[in-house]
Amino acid sequence: MAERPRSAIVAGNGVVGLSVAIALQQRGVATTIVAPDADWRGASWGNAGHIAVEQVAPLASRATLRSLPARLFSRGGALALPSRDVATWLPFGLNLLRASAPDRFEAGKTALSALLATAMPAWRRLLDTAGRGDLLREDGHIVVWETPDSAARGRAAWGDSDIGTASLHDLTADELAAVAARVSVSLAGGVRFSGSGQIADPAALGEALAAIFARLGGRRRSGRAAMLTPTESGARVTLDGGGALDADVAVVAAGAASAPLLTPLGHHVPLIAERGYHLEAAPADWPRGLPPVVFEDRSMILTRFSGALRAASFVEFSTAGRAPDPRKWARLQGHLDALGIAFVEAPRPWMGARPTLPDYLPAIGRSHRHGAIAYGFGHQHLGLTLAATTGELLASYLTDGKSHIDLSPYDVARFGR
Template identity: 65%
Template sequence: MIRDAIVVGDGVVGLNVALALQRRGVIVTLLAPDAPWRGASWGNAGHIAVEQVEPLASRATIRSVPKRLFSLGGALALPPRAVAAWLPFSLRMLRASAPERFSRGKAALAAMLATAVPAWRDVLDDVGAAHLLRVDGHFVVWETPESAARGRAAWMATDTGTATVRDATADELARLATLTSAPIAGAVRFEGSGQITDTSALGHVLDDVFMTRGGMRVYGRAVGITTGGRGAQVEIENTATYDADVVVVAAGAASAPLIAPLGLRAPLIAERGYHIEGDPGDWPDDMPPVVFEDRSMIVTRFAKRLRAASIVEFARVDTPADPRKWARLRTHVAALGLGLREPVEPWIGARPTLPDYLPAIGRRGAIAYAFGHQHLGLTLSATSGEALAAMLHGETPAFDLGPFDLARFG
């Protein structure tokens, strides 16, 4: 029986874990630094990406690296100053992309993704915020006939799980053409994927409900976790130690050092993303996310902002931001003639990524964990929280958690 729990991390995964535990009568304390809403949970494209059933740890991804490099105009950055971080990770990713491991990972990820939208509907119905989820798909567009032919063929041949993909209609193409001054040579529309319409509002709603239901917050940085006595203890930097029946580590890219002393190995890297956002201008508020695939950029309209997001930068969490990445985004926005109005604000955040591109969800005694969701943190957070809480209470989760246990890394 779990009476109380400490959740380390207040991103979208941590909040969903906390709420799922509360629904089972657990007294929950959230532990996090006093700077919420700045991480990858809130700076992403808002896309519920159920179509991404193929892990990025694949031979196809590795073959595509040269043409994706930032130095050659692409969105993949391997900063020389961070080589000590990304080179070992890249070698692990290469091993994880072996066909048999990729096949197992795809099956596990597809099963998990199939539960993502139902889980979000359940959570948002529970907190009275169903309006924050819109399941009306997204567009992928191309600017040249050649890239349109290649891109369309690739997506039509790809397993997209519970999502479907079709050619954009004439009316849809005409509407997309009003968004940009660049030519649109082709487009497809996905159906079954979705969007959180306002990530900031989502964070505040989840946090407000958590507090209303008796949740507690402790502001500080966890520096150590131990087990013993009635459960586990968390040491907070320069303050105190808190204990509970269970401690859940959901601290994103900062999770690995917290669990390493417990014998849990998590070879995380900070896969950093950049965005710029500003006033949406005339961009329709009901337009689904639009991926400009030639530029590896996704543009999403939120309640009062328009956000252009891109870049995969393998580095350490504390590596200084690279202003060239924001400049590249501004160049793309200008070239497309998008209605992104000043003042335009930059952002950088770290996606917590493991070499096989599967999240880490599991338990070792009084320690549980949920992190490493890479590009799918927002997508998978609701189902991750529910699955972990179910496991901790001896219930059967909606998908098999075995493939996500950290035992896979030894």
């Protein structure tokens, strides 16, 4: 694009899409969101609500590869590689193997650190704009272990890790007792992180972001973006139900559904649907003031939201359209039963797809093939964490031609073509 865009279309209304649309509208770009009329129940809603600024080390690493056998679902772990989807996850795994080379891992950590350092301030600005600063809780999070051996190994691992802008300390006796009082197993130790946070209510977050977008004058078109076409003056978005919209720029922010929009334009996008599961209900006894608690031995995180307690886990490399695997919910329920965590009603199950690229970095930028096509997707486990800053960075880049951090590491062209 040679000129500052006056109009934009954002394909997707998840937390990233909404953040991008709001940031563009704030900069005077008349923006339309294209998304189906459906409840906000994708990965933007179903995650653990954790603002994970401590996760600066990409999961594409030699350490992750070494740990894979012990993490397999068949061995009690949280990693599922369904045999029916081998044609999907095997090519992704080979790309992940290449991305795990030490030099690429270090470059990825540098790039991810730069993004994560901007995450919390961006959320403060966005939620202050929405008048919902109460939705951001900056109380950190807790990690606990159930055996002396796992506590020693886990504490050593976190002590040796780069955790970016976060910090941690060993749980005091009172802090450990506060968690231990809520479970029926013994806890051997734990740490508390500072600098991280959580969203108090994911559904309320979606409503707040949609409301501020509308208040700023943003528009919405019901439908699913089926095709992007460059035009002489910008880009055209064709909807699956018929009809099309034209704008100076079109932004792909459709999460796990983003690749089919860019592939026909000549981009190679090795995106996988990394599926997660949760159970949620009103708890019988879990205080609202307790920050998210990671039971690391079980690869499970418990988050207290305004009206419910959510238990989330699993990394299932699959396709977005596959039926959920009920064994995952059964495993989660087994963990909850073992911990003695009760609900006042039957927990509600959920499954959703995280959009993940093999180097575990997001794709943020503009197409080098078609300047009127931009994108923001592939945030893996960090979609909620990085949504607000992605919106600011991409909107600044599209309107001013620059951003306050270098976006080149997130260019989708890094995968070829």
